[in-house]
Amino acid sequence: MSVALDPAPVLSQFAHPERLVTTEWLAEHLGDPGLVVAESDEDVLLYDTGHIPGAVKIDWHTDLNDPVARDYVDPEAFADLMSRKGITPDTTIVFYGDNFNWWAAYALWVCSLFGHADVRLLDGGRAKWLAEGRPTTTDVPAPARTDYPVTPRDDTSIRAFKDDVLGHIGNGPLVDVRSPGEYSGELTHMPDYPQEGTLRAGHIPSARNVPWKRAANDDGTFRSVDELNAIYRDEQGLSPGDDVVAYCRIGERSSHTWFVLTHLLGFENVRNYDGSWCEWGNAVRVPIEKPGHPVRP
Amino acid sequence: MIPPALQEIVDEFATMPKEMRLPLLLDYANGLPPLPDGFDSSEMQRVAECQTPFFVAVEVDADRRVSLFFDAPPEAPTTRGYAGVLAEGLDGQDVDAVLGTPAAFFTGMGLSELISPLRLRGMGAILAAIKRQVVAQTT
Numbered sequence: 001m002s003v004a005l006d007p008a009p010v011l012s013q014f015a016h017p018e019r020l021v022t023t024e025w026l027a028e029h030l031g032d033p034g035l036v037v038a039e040s041d042e043d044v045l046l047y048d049t050g051h052i053p054g055a056v057k058i059d060w061h062t063d064l065n066d067p068v069a070r071d072y073v074d075p076e077a078f079a080d081l082m083s084r085k086g087i088t089p090d091t092t093i094v095f096y097g098d099n100f101n102w103w104a105a106y107a108l109w110v111c112s113l114f115g116h117a118d119v120r121l122l123d124g125g126r127a128k129w130l131a132e133g134r135p136t137t138t139d140v141p142a143p144a145r146t147d148y149p150v151t152p153r154d155d156t157s158i159r160a161f162k163d164d165v166l167g168h169i170g171n172g173p174l175v176d177v178r179s180p181g182e183y184s185g186e187l188t189h190m191p192d193y194p195q196e197g198t199l200r201a202g203h204i205p206s207a208r209n210v211p212w213k214r215a216a217n218d219d220g221t222f223r224s225v226d227e228l229n230a231i232y233r234d235e236q237g238l239s240p241g242d243d244v245v246a247y248c249r250i251g252e253r254s255s256h257t258w259f260v261l262t263h264l265l266g267f268e269n270v271r272n273y274d275g276s277w278c279e280w281g282n283a284v285r286v287p288i289e290k291p292g293h294p295v296r297p
Numbered sequence: 298m299i300p301p302a303l304q305e306i307v308d309e310f311a312t313m314p315k316e317m318r319l320p321l322l323l324d325y326a327n328g329l330p331p332l333p334d335g336f337d338s339s340e341m342q343r344v345a346e347c348q349t350p351f352f353v354a355v356e357v358d359a360d361r362r363v364s365l366f367f368d369a370p371p372e373a374p375t376t377r378g379y380a381g382v383l384a385e386g387l388d389g390q391d392v393d394a395v396l397g398t399p400a401a402f403f404t405g406m407g408l409s410e411l412i413s414p415l416r417l418r419g420m421g422a423i424l425a426a427i428k429r430q431v432v433a434q435t436t
Contacts (some may be wrong), residue, residue, distance in 0.1 A: 041414075043349075043376075044416070045378060046372065046374055048374070049326075049374050062411060
């Protein structure tokens with residue numbers, strides 16, 4: 001059973017308004033049957049300091065990633081995760097989190113790999129909920145276990161791998177959503193973040209730099225559809241039918257941009273290259289573009 | 298070597314069931330003492346490697362005992378937890394014990410299954426910042 005859509009006029013401008021909810025809507029619908037609210041954060045302790053009443057925690061690192069291989073969990077582990085969180089295939093999942101919903105968008109994207117139908121983001125995320133003085137609790141819900149079916153993971157539609165990207169260079173748009181310093185190769189990591197062992201800096205040849213943050217307002221909500229079109233369509237020349245690949249460092253910031261292009265602007269063929277710079281910047285003999293240098297190799 | 302007080306905390310984490318380690322880190326976050334009067338975080342060193350604003354100050358007294366002062370916002374509980382561990386494990390130790398603490402002391406805590414490598418490395422970055430200040434004040 002799906003939960004009613006948020007009819008807020010501010011959402012109707014987007015291509016898929018059913019993918020967003022406002023804080024007002026969520027406050028009124030907490031506890032609705034068929035709705036599970038899930039918090040996914042950068043800071044893994046944040047949920048435990050206080051979260052939206054009734055919300056479960058989905059940890060991007062321990063719940064969504066395989067503990068050994070660099071990959072997402074397999075269908076059995078995903079079904080077990082959903083079952084533990086009280087989610088069925090008909091459940092409406094509303095994701096929210098810290099840092100402009102990076103990890104909420106990432107968790108939503110991973111659920112989409114497994115074909116979970118009704119996934120939505122809380123516009124503005126954790127920061128907006130708190131800024132509005134809405135209630136939080138440290139009570140951790142204990143949902144009744146469900147029996148979520150084991151469903152295959154589709155790695156072809158919205159996910160790109162290194163070889164896909166190699167074949168994409170020169171054939172389709174690549175969007176590098178990292179900060180300008182990472183794109184130009186001055187940094188291999190976000191400003192103020194520690195190094196994460198990337199051996200080379202720069203960007204994938206032909207990629208255009210459109211930092212993810214340009215799609216967000218300071219309060220964490222998404223910019224209007226006119227502002228987003230001005231960036232991605234007018235300035236970058238992208239069209240909804242384009243085969244677009246987005247990447248960042250480990251795939252969370254590009255999940256944010258994937259959400260914007262796919263669900264807010266209605267692009268139909270956007271893939272997230274989750275290997276991103278942590279793979280590309282360490283891979284042997286992949287071409288790298290760096291200002292002031294010829295593309296190598 | 299790891300000073301005994303810090304080793305005790307490492308062991309406390311390591312012997313805890315996996316699902317209790319993050320709640321324990323949260324206890325350390327909540328137990329981080331507030332800055333005493335007279336300290337202003339704008340005059341303290343910001344640890345550049347930490348993504349959230351995080352400040353550390355070090356004092357070395359005439360007996361070469363090290364006092365540690367931290368300031369981190371409540372919306373960064375993991376970083377506060379790291380600071381809480383170091384405050385309890387290293388505050389009051391002598392200079393040699395602090396400088397002799399291995400950079401990777403935290404690998405034995407069993408947190409790597411729970412926290413991604415990038416974020417876990419914040420603990421080492423804080424220790425490195427402490428050591429830099431100790432060296433600056435004793436040489």
